[in-house]
Amino acid sequence: xxxxxxxxxxxxxxxxxxxxxxxxxxxxxxxxxxxxxxxxxxxxxxxxxxxxxxxxxxxxxxxxxxxxxxxxxxxxxxxxxxxxxxxxxxxxxxxxxxxxxxxxxxxxxxxxx
Amino acid sequence: xxxxxxxxxxxxxxxxxxxxxxxxxxxxxxxxxxxxxxxxxxxxxxxxxxxxxxxxxxxxxxxxxxxxxxxxxxxxxxxxxxxxxxxxxxxxxxxxxxxxxxxxxxxxxxx
Numbered sequence: 001x002x003x004x005x006x007x008x009x010x011x012x013x014x015x016x017x018x019x020x021x022x023x024x025x026x027x028x029x030x031x032x033x034x035x036x037x038x039x040x041x042x043x044x045x046x047x048x049x050x051x052x053x054x055x056x057x058x059x060x061x062x063x064x065x066x067x068x069x070x071x072x073x074x075x076x077x078x079x080x081x082x083x084x085x086x087x088x089x090x091x092x093x094x095x096x097x098x099x100x101x102x103x104x105x106x107x108x109x110x111x112x113x
Numbered sequence: 114x115x116x117x118x119x120x121x122x123x124x125x126x127x128x129x130x131x132x133x134x135x136x137x138x139x140x141x142x143x144x145x146x147x148x149x150x151x152x153x154x155x156x157x158x159x160x161x162x163x164x165x166x167x168x169x170x171x172x173x174x175x176x177x178x179x180x181x182x183x184x185x186x187x188x189x190x191x192x193x194x195x196x197x198x199x200x201x202x203x204x205x206x207x208x209x210x211x212x213x214x215x216x217x218x219x220x221x222x223x224x
Contacts, residue, residue: 032211043117043204043215044156051211089155093211100169101146101213103156 002027006104023090024072030092117216134190138207145188
């Protein structure tokens, strides 16, 4: 089955700096890669996703990149703000009708004011 | 359009009791997924259901755990004879296509 590895497990940045979280996956059939943000005591919230036919996608301060050859994808947050502090999960799935999503182990991001 | 709803938000059970967790998917969504999350850990897939069908239960323990998604009403995750190791946050997610949207979770504590 699919295996998703995520690094780093914790990340501290100064407010205004950029944060980068990296993930690798094992199943070359995976073609859908969502990212989730989970705040304390809440459910994961989908913040951005990317499909395998696209190399990069941007939404305001958040961007994701995908390298299918190397089987890795990354989340970039620019101009970080204290409200970006949360746990971020990457995930991979084969898409289509059945969405068995495999999650990474999470990155705890702390943005220091 | 209301999001995914789960209830109860918090559930306390004594060892040996039964726990019933409910999930109402987003309107128009026919796929429901259940995940378990231990403190400081990631999300572990348990089961995937469509209306009246279990599609994949490979992540769910064979004993004591069951799930259903009836034609009418919410999806239910049932844990019989709970043990302390069942204490965790249980999340459901729903989807219609690729994107899964999560509910706020049920935090189960077994005393």
